[in-house]
Amino acid sequence: MKRRTSADRxxxxxxxxxxxxxxxxxxxxxxxxxxxATLFVxxxxxxxxxxxxxxxxxxxxFQDWRALEAEQAAVRLATGLVxxxxxxxxxxxxxxxVLVLDARARDFYLMEHIPGxxxxxxxxxxxxxxxxxxxxxxxxxxITYCDSVTCEMGQELGRKVLAAxxxxxxxxxxxxxDWLRRGMPVESAG
Amino acid sequence: MKWxxxxxxxxxxxxxxxxxxxxxxIAHPERFAELVYNYRILPGDLVNLFAIVLPWVExxxxxxxxxxxxxxxxxxxxxxxxxxxxxxxxxxxxxxxDFNCGCFSTSPEMAKExxxxxxxxxxxxxxxxxxxxxxxxxxxxxxxxxxxxxVPDRPE
Numbered sequence: 070m071k072r073r074t075s076a077d078r079x080x081x082x083x084x085x086x087x088x089x090x091x092x093x094x095x096x097x098x099x100x101x102x103x104x105x106a107t108l109f110v111x112x113x114x115x116x117x118x119x120x121x122x123x124x125x126x127x128x129x130x131f132q133d134w135r136a137l138e139a140e141q142a143a144v145r146l147a148t149g150l151v152x153x154x155x156x157x158x159x160x161x162x163x164x165x166x167v168l169v170l171d172a173r174a175r176d177f178y179l180m181e182h183i184p185g186x187x188x189x190x191x192x193x194x195x196x197x198x199x200x201x202x203x204x205x206x207x208x209x210x211x212i213t214y215c216d217s218v219t220c221e222m223g224q225e226l227g228r229k230v231l232a233a234x235x236x237x238x239x240x241x242x243x244x245x246x247d248w249l250r251r252g253m254p255v256e257s258a259g
Numbered sequence: 260m261k262w263x264x265x266x267x268x269x270x271x272x273x274x275x276x277x278x279x280x281x282x283x284x285i286a287h288p289e290r291f292a293e294l295v296y297n298y299r300i301l302p303g304d305l306v307n308l309f310a311i312v313l314p315w316v317e318x319x320x321x322x323x324x325x326x327x328x329x330x331x332x333x334x335x336x337x338x339x340x341x342x343x344x345x346x347x348x349x350x351x352x353x354x355x356x357d358f359n360c361g362c363f364s365t366s367p368e369m370a371k372e373x374x375x376x377x378x379x380x381x382x383x384x385x386x387x388x389x390x391x392x393x394x395x396x397x398x399x400x401x402x403x404x405x406x407x408x409x410v411p412d413r414p415e
Contacts, residue, residue: 102331105332113312
């Protein structure tokens with residue numbers, strides 16, 4: 070067996086030093102580049118703010134979107150539909166005289182939905198809704214929902230339920246997004 | 260030579276994609292703000308601020324990368340943006356949210372997002388990795404004034 074000479078040991082030490090040097094070089098260049106990247110991001114943000122300030126139709130920097138959307142969605146509701154918020158749906162969905170309909174595509178329903186809700190995607194509503202409603206007692210409250218206040222499938226389904234002759238219809242405007250955000254129970258299938 | 264062509268192609272793809280993506284958002288900030296809000300990730304109060312500055316960060320990163328003036332910072336900015344976008348899209352797909360990514364257009368008629376959007380974002384990480392590697396090579400190959408560690412010469 071060949072014995073390690075002093076020169077070999079010196080060579081190993083040199084290789085180790087060189088790899089440490091390379092690592093430090095990488096970290097150093099990344100650190101310097103991160104500093105410059107942060108500076109460019111800050112300059113870009115300033116440019117964006119300046120451009121917005123100069124626009125004739127500039128956006129307000131801060132705006133409460135949740136309140137705005139809920140307001141707009143409530144205005145869009147058709148006559149006869151009742152807007153329901155998360156608190157009210159949470160109180161109602163387990164009641165015997167309440168039927169909850171999920172207007173989203175079936176894949177999303179299978180992933181998670183309000184416990185006890187039935188899947189009623191909009192494109193199936195015309196074919197299935199009539200039969201379902203005929204089997205319901207007339208005083209049943211039908212609650213429809215989709216993802217959030219910006220999706221209109223829940224309202225559209227609510228209008229279809231109304232058009233089918235059922236009088237008690239509520240639309241859960243905040244929908245699944247707010248249900249999940251509030252940590253309410255969900256059910257999954259499939 | 261082949262490496263230089265590959266790097267140029269990657270810079271052209273990545274820089275071009277980000278510049279193109281930023282223009283419609285800069286032109287229609289109100290529509291972009293609505294798309295940002297639909298992601299349901301940011302607090303409502305911060306939506307407008309984000310929608311105003313983000314396209315400019317994309318544009319700056321894209322221009323810096325295309326002009327080749329600051330390849331490493333530009334690659335870092337664009338890679339960071341893609342990681343943020345990918346995480347947001349993946350998170351929303353996982354929780355089944357019905358949303359438009361608003362990646363290239365703020366039009367409300369755009370198709371809803373699917374796993375393909377996420378795959379496209381992940382695919383763009385490949386040119387980003389090439390640009391990052393090249394940016395580091397170019398930065399570290401510049402003459403250094405003094406090395407931090409002195410490497411002794413191997414004795415003869």
